[in-house]
Amino acid sequence: MQKSLRRATWVSAIVVVAATAAVPATQASAAAACAPAWSSTAVYVKDNVASQNGHNYTAKWWTQGESPATKSGQWDVWIDNGVCGGTTPPTTPPTTPPTTPPTTPPTTPPTTPPTTQPPGPSGKNVVGYFAQWGVYGRQYFVKNLVTSGSAAKLTHLLYAFGNTTGGQCTIGDSYADYDMAYTAANSVDGVADTWDAGALRGSFNQLRKLKKAYPNIKIIWSFGGWTWSGGFTQAAANPTAFANSCYNLVKDPRWADVFDGIDLDWEYPNACGLTCDASGPASYNNVITAVRNKFGNNFLVTSAISADGSNGGKLDVADYASGISKLNLVFPMTYDYFGAFAPQGPTAPHSPLNSYSGIPQQGFWSDAAIQKLKSKGVPASKMLLGIGFYGRGWTGVSQTAPGGSASGAAPGTYEAGIEDYKVLKNSCPATGTVGGTAYAKCGSNWWSYDTPSTIAGKMAYVKQQGLGGAFFWEFSGDTANGELITAIKNNL
Secondary structure, three states: OOOOHHHHHHHHOOOOOEOOOOOOOOOOOOOOEOOOEOOOOOEEOOOOEEEEOOEEEEEOOOEEOOOOOOOOOOOOOEEEEEEOEOOOOOOOOOOOOOOOOOOOOOOOOOOOOOOOOOOOOOOOEEEEEEEHHHHOOOOOOOHHHHHOOOHHHOOEEEEEEEEOHHHOOEOOOHHHHHHOOOOOOOOOOOOOOOOOOOOOOHHHHHHHHHHHHOOOOEEEEEEEOOOOOOOHHHHHHOHHHHHHHHHHHHOOOOOOOOOOEEEEEOOOOOOEOOOEOOOOOOHHHHHHHHHHHHHOOOOEEEEEEOOOOOOOOHHHOOOHHHHHOOOOEEEEOOOOOOOOOOOOOOOOOOOOOOOOOOOOOOOOOHHHHHHHHHHOOOOHHHEEEEEEOEEEEEEOOOOOOOOOOOOEEOOOOOEOOEEEHHHHHHHOOOOEEEOOEEEEEEOOEEEEEOOHHHHHHHHHHHHHHOOOEEEEEOHHHOOOOOHHHHHHHHOO
16 A cells, blocks of 8 residues: 555554464373363463373463364464373363463573463453654653553564665664663663663663563564665565574674564565565565574564555565464554545545445455455464554545545644644544544544544454454554553453
């Protein structure tokens, strides 16, 4: 889908695909006793053992409701330990599921973390993008995740972005990333940065402090985005060299302890974004495979992808399914479908969940993308629904309902045609809904954006479709008390 340059840079970070850890299966003796029968309502953590259909299975990480018999492949959650014998407990689960996992996990976490962050009680992931440049004009720091209550609701944080210069993973902004000195007032733990030789500063150090305070949050470094995807074409020409460069950067000893994963936000494989790629349908899978092989199976590998559900569109010109099979989570960017990058309109919501009468483009709604990906074999549980914490708008509009003509982009604080939710909720409150999202007409301006109410509807869709949760772009668009992330968390 078409995007304006600056905002699309912000938004591109949202889509992410995380890779599942694959641990070589250890075959148990055929004479091994059967473990307690697997229960669909029980929670299992790393190294818990359960039996099903005469086999014992060991969990690789947190899981609930994923059948060992069907989820024991290379990239799945269970290891098949082989045939078991002896008396098997009843397969009927207890009427009241246990409040703790069948085997209490060790009080000291394992040295190697599981490849997926255990989701909350709902089993759903809540994933948010932190924009690297937000520390400048927006004055939005990692500490704001704590004061807004957002950190307590997260499972994963995506740090956007690193660059892909020359087909290599490179630093995007060294000052913001690891050199900017934080005062005590702006620091997560209230301690100012030092100028000691070798001391880590910047957002990377703040993320380290965030992890100390919230050890459940997984931090993922996202590379690419709308502006910095040009290097993926060169990466596709030599995926191994690209993967090696990413590994060396992410695992740099100065910040290796900060990151639990890497996210590839390629806009777009074998298609056009800000730049065009013609590396062929197999390139996406080739790059993902090389990165997975280099980082191994105990590191998250995620990817933001197109949400173009049209026939013959971006999801049809690259082999996404093969690449996603190496990942844990994938983030179809289900926003920016419409906006003032078409300055004359017609006005339309930028993040419709469903189609509606008069929608300007076939396949440009969230459910179209989700169903297309399902049809290609992408598991629903790997997909997260994308939410924008911002609106897109036009000016010179006289028609209240969608479909009106416009004269250009509505004024925005940082970019014409785009405004944060925290501003729009007061300056141009929603006046209607269409396609499962909200719109607002105020004066001659027309905006579309999600509200806590429309997010509740979208989270109902996430559960109905069996998706893995929701992700959003980006934290600074929310209110000071985290209205939108609260709506996501409370409705999953």
